[in-house]
Amino acid sequence: MQLNPYGADAVNLAANLASRRPGSTEELADRCRAAGLVLERPVTADDLDRAGAALDAWEEVVDAAGEQERAELLNRMLAEAAAYPRLTSHPGTGWHLHYRDEEQPLGSVLFTLFxxxxxxxxxxxxxxRLGRCETTGCATAFADTSRTGRQRYCSQRCANRDAVRRHRARSTPA
Known part of the structure; x- marks a missing residue:
């Protein structure tokens, strides 16, 4: 796994996969590779199912009613997923930390990573710093990695669409 769990990569991968769930093992593998994950074995149907379960659990964290509930849900995920941290090095990637047991299939790796x-x-x-898009008709989950911590939309496209909607609402004569 090449992603740095201290940065935004892992949480952004979760948001990306949650916004458009992979429909096949090939799609899951391609999207994980595109995000920088090193796949150590072929992706199976079990991996796709486990990734879906990881995304379901992650979206529960996103939709938590408050900080305490969010922490409790995330602690459940951590208890199920994480092992003691260990240093590891893949050929050509350098040393980094893993928070999982060795030889885990991709679905379990994703659960732990998320x-x-x-x-x-x-x-x-x-x-x-997790939320759902505020644009009417869009409920995409996102991880707020903005500098200010005030992200309201899943993408610039949704932000622009909402700005146009608000502008038209103000410009329409009563």
Whole structure:
């Protein structure tokens, strides 16, 4: 695994996969590779199912009613997923930390990556730094990695669409 769980990579991968769930093992593998994951074995149907379970659990964390509930849900994910941290090095990637047992299939790796990465993201940036897009008709989950911590939309496209909607609402004569 080449992603740095201290940064935004892991939580952004979770948001990306949650916004458009992979429909096949090939798609899951391609999207994980594109995000920088080193795949150590072929991706199986079990991996796709486990990734879906990881995304379901992660979206529960996103939708938590408050900080305490968010922490409890994330702690459940961490308890299920994480092992003691260990230093490891893949050929050509250098030394880094893994928070999982060795020889785990991709679905389990993703569960752990989402749990640990999200925990680092929330602990480091703030417990409010997960959300759903505020654009009407869009409920895409996102990880707020903005400088200000006030992200309201999943993408610039949704932000622009909402700005146009608000402008038209103000410009329409009553």
């Amino acid at each position: 749990a640990v990465g999200t925990a680092f993201h929330l602990a480091g940036r703030g417990m409010h």
